[in-house]
Amino acid sequence: MVSQFNVPSTIIIGGGASKEVAAQAKRLKASRAFLVTDSYLEKAGLAGQIINYLEKEGITASIFSDVQPDPTDKNVLDGLRQFQESKADIIVGLGGGSPMDTAKVISMLAKNALPMTQYAGYHKVPNPGVPLIVIPTTSGTGSEVTKVAVISDTERNVKMMMLDVNLLPTVALVDYELTLTMPAQLTAYVGVDTLVHAVEAYVSKKANAMTDPFALFSIRLVAENLYTAFKEPDNKKAREGMMLAACQGGIAFANSSVCLVHGMSRPIGALYHVPHGLSNAVLFPAVTVYSIPGALERYATIARVMGYASEKDSDEAAGSALVKGLQELNDKLEVPRLGECVKVELSAFDERVEKMASDALASGSPGNNPVVPDVEEIVELYHNAW
Numbered sequence: 001m002v003s004q005f006n007v008p009s010t011i012i013i014g015g016g017a018s019k020e021v022a023a024q025a026k027r028l029k030a031s032r033a034f035l036v037t038d039s040y041l042e043k044a045g046l047a048g049q050i051i052n053y054l055e056k057e058g059i060t061a062s063i064f065s066d067v068q069p070d071p072t073d074k075n076v077l078d079g080l081r082q083f084q085e086s087k088a089d090i091i092v093g094l095g096g097g098s099p100m101d102t103a104k105v106i107s108m109l110a111k112n113a114l115p116m117t118q119y120a121g122y123h124k125v126p127n128p129g130v131p132l133i134v135i136p137t138t139s140g141t142g143s144e145v146t147k148v149a150v151i152s153d154t155e156r157n158v159k160m161m162m163l164d165v166n167l168l169p170t171v172a173l174v175d176y177e178l179t180l181t182m183p184a185q186l187t188a189y190v191g192v193d194t195l196v197h198a199v200e201a202y203v204s205k206k207a208n209a210m211t212d213p214f215a216l217f218s219i220r221l222v223a224e225n226l227y228t229a230f231k232e233p234d235n236k237k238a239r240e241g242m243m244l245a246a247c248q249g250g251i252a253f254a255n256s257s258v259c260l261v262h263g264m265s266r267p268i269g270a271l272y273h274v275p276h277g278l279s280n281a282v283l284f285p286a287v288t289v290y291s292i293p294g295a296l297e298r299y300a301t302i303a304r305v306m307g308y309a310s311e312k313d314s315d316e317a318a319g320s321a322l323v324k325g326l327q328e329l330n331d332k333l334e335v336p337r338l339g340e341c342v343k344v345e346l347s348a349f350d351e352r353v354e355k356m357a358s359d360a361l362a363s364g365s366p367g368n369n370p371v372v373p374d375v376e377e378i379v380e381l382y383h384n385a386w
């Protein structure tokens with residue numbers, strides 16, 4: 001199998017890395033920056049801090065903070081218009097996956113014709129975008145290092161996934177100190193998202209020798225640090241571990257793939273506006289039970305790396321221990337069941353579930369799963385997670 005591996009050409013990682021923003025912008029010959037963020041990060045003062053770093057070095061900055069969680073095509077088009085008016089020569093994306101993905105697509109659309117729907121799917125973007133520096137504040141989606149962006153198509157009510165090397169940020173500044181303010185619940189949800197990225201990258205049909213080490217290291221870091229970060233928000237060691245895990249999980253999945261959990265998670269986000277990490281978390285144990293027979297050895301390795309099984313256990317025993325461990329992790333992180341997340345009766349959910357299953361399959365991600373389901377099996381899996 002031939003695999004392609006892409007990461008940003010510059011990744012600066014460690015406490016205080018975000019202070020490098022001006023030096024990196026100057027290196028890229030920029031004089032005017034367009035900062036894409038969300039209203040919380042603007043109010044909390046983080047956006048102002050980044051603008052100060054830039055302005056101290058003579059780089060002017062304008063701000064666009066109209067990005068909602070699970071960003072929409074409308075958010076992107078509003079940002080694109082303001083970017084064009086700003087005459088900026090560099091874009092800075094500051095925030096969780098939502099502002100970073102919005103920044104990626106604004107940067108891409110500045111150099112590629114509308115409509116953006118034509119870029120949904122794999123390798124469809126002809127031109128590189130405007131230079132882009134991203135600064136994650138969650139750990140996280142790993143979007144800072146991925147060639148992926150997820151934007152809601154409000155007309156069709158689906159989350160569009162775009163994957164193309166032309167969506168890759170130019171520079172990622174990965175500063176765990178920016179994640180210390182994440183509340184416990186957000187820490188849990190984005191942390192499970194990281195774990196799902198790494199696990200899906202490792203069991204995917206597209207897993208390869210370049211992605212396996214990143215995936216396994218990320219899984220280990222989540223096992224060692226997620227619960228501590230959830231319980232002790234000020235624990236710098238745990239926050240640093242989760243930031244590294246998110247970055248490595250992103251590198252792994254973007255160059256392997258995500259699979260069935262993400263495929264089934266996106267329709268939940270599109271229709272019920274459940275946060276991305278939470279919708280992954282609620283599906284994860286049920287999808288793992290279903291998928292283990294297709295990659296038993298790999299799932300057993302994951303169980304051992306996470307400390308749920310030892311070398312002495314058979315692969316079958318390790319697989320069962322993994323499912324039990326993931327359910328217990330959800331319980332410890334106070335992840336509810338699917339029914340509680342979507343906040344509707346099962347009968348109402350069932351009216352939409354076939355379309356959700358078809359949308360999941362159409363996204364392409366389930367095709368990389370160790371066991372590839374049909375629509376009926378996906379419906380059953382939603383019910384198992386209910």
Ligand SMILES: NC(=O)c1ccc[n+]([C@@H]2O[C@H](COP(=O)([O-])OP(=O)(O)OC[C@H]3O[C@@H](n4cnc5c(N)ncnc54)[C@H](O)[C@@H]3O)[C@@H](O)[C@H]2O)c1
Pocket residue numbers: 038039040041068069070071095096097098099101137138140141142143146147148149150178179180181182183186190193250276277
């Ligand atoms: N591009 C990719 O590779 C990729 C991968 C996975 C997920 N995603 C996408 O990313 C989006 C989700 O991103 P996310 O989970 O990072 O959340 P998010 O960006 O939607 O942010 C969630 C909330 O957390 C707040 N927040 C962010 N940083 C904070 C901090 N340091 N302290 C306190 N609050 C903070 C935000 O203001 C927001 O209210 C989804 O749209 C998902 O589909 C993209």
Ligand SMILES: [Fe+2]
Pocket residue numbers: 141193197262276280
């Ligand atoms: Fe994800």
